[in-house]
Amino acid sequence: MPVTADGLPETAASGDPGPPPGLVVVGRYDELPGYAVQRPRGADSWLFTWTVGGRGALRQGRTETGAGAGDLVVLAPGTAHRYGVRQGADHWEFWWAHCGARPAWSAWLGPHERGDGLYVVSPGPAGDGPHVRIEAAFRRMLADARWTGTGTPPDTAPPDDRVAVAVAHGTTARELALGALEEVVLLTAGTAHGTRPGSDVDPRVRRAQELIAADPGAPHTVRSLADEVALSPSRFAHLFTRQSGRSPMRALREARLQHAARLLESTDLSVERVAAASGFASPFHFNRVFRDRYGTPPGAYRAAVLNG
Numbered sequence: 001m002p003v004t005a006d007g008l009p010e011t012a013a014s015g016d017p018g019p020p021p022g023l024v025v026v027g028r029y030d031e032l033p034g035y036a037v038q039r040p041r042g043a044d045s046w047l048f049t050w051t052v053g054g055r056g057a058l059r060q061g062r063t064e065t066g067a068g069a070g071d072l073v074v075l076a077p078g079t080a081h082r083y084g085v086r087q088g089a090d091h092w093e094f095w096w097a098h099c100g101a102r103p104a105w106s107a108w109l110g111p112h113e114r115g116d117g118l119y120v121v122s123p124g125p126a127g128d129g130p131h132v133r134i135e136a137a138f139r140r141m142l143a144d145a146r147w148t149g150t151g152t153p154p155d156t157a158p159p160d161d162r163v164a165v166a167v168a169h170g171t172t173a174r175e176l177a178l179g180a181l182e183e184v185v186l187l188t189a190g191t192a193h194g195t196r197p198g199s200d201v202d203p204r205v206r207r208a209q210e211l212i213a214a215d216p217g218a219p220h221t222v223r224s225l226a227d228e229v230a231l232s233p234s235r236f237a238h239l240f241t242r243q244s245g246r247s248p249m250r251a252l253r254e255a256r257l258q259h260a261a262r263l264l265e266s267t268d269l270s271v272e273r274v275a276a277a278s279g280f281a282s283p284f285h286f287n288r289v290f291r292d293r294y295g296t297p298p299g300a301y302r303a304a305v306l307n308g
């Protein structure tokens with residue numbers, strides 16, 4: 001029997017096991033003091049929460065955190081967790097999503113793990129720009145999840161839709177919803193406090209990282225990146241490795257593999273075209289390094305994602 005939003009409570013109850021694995025469920029709540037959800041065995045899927053206002057408190061295993069406006073808190077599956085309105089707060093307004101996390105997101109969330117599979121991405125000093133766009137991405141995710149597959153999907157959920165839950169049905173609706181959530185992950189992690197480039201990161205290394213991230217499939221080389229930042233190849237490679245902990249080419253390969261994973265998840269391009277679009281000249285080489293990175297060949301990886 002398919003799961004629909006009509007079958008879900010407006011707010012989760014203590015002990016609710018959470019949606020079954022494979023579903024993409026998104027909602028927005030504004031809860032008062034006393035609201036709390038406890039899952040002794042955790043959930044079968046990842047839980048993403050993004051606070052709009054008020055204060056929340058979340059615990060995963062032995063790790064706990066507060067959540068204020070702009071904080072993205074992510075709980076990995078399989079570990080006991082509890083969350084609710086923080087003691088002393090008058091409410092907690094937040095977006096949430098239960099789903100499987102795309103493997104490519106691990107590189108963005110990894111630096112923000114606090115322990116026990118709890119990730120906290122706090123906003124940086126970027127003003128309201130990212131906040132507005134993140135809010136819009138969640139509204140688009142809600143609209144995409146509600147889309148039935150007929151007609152044109154709505155651009156976004158109405159702004160007065162303050163308490164809502166939607167379950168994505170069908171591959172297209174699910175992938176559109178995950179695409180919107182991916183934008184949330186990228187925006188929060190990319191503008192997060194403590195991860196924005198600062199005085200401890202050489203601006204030339206930062207520029208090279210930005211070039212790789214912007215177009216991982218481009219024919220970057222150590223020499224071409226060094227030329228972009230006005231360094232000799234040897235000096236650039238030494239500086240990049242010392243500051244980032246890996247060589248430019250290792251960083252490029254990781255970016256290309258993440259890009260390939262996103263294409264496999266969200267397009268129907270052949271494996272050969274995915275390889276070429278991600279900067280791999282040889283499909284055989286791409287198949288080998290992809291399997292080394294993700295534990296499965298590209299075709300099987302795509303099939304596993306589509307089958308939920």
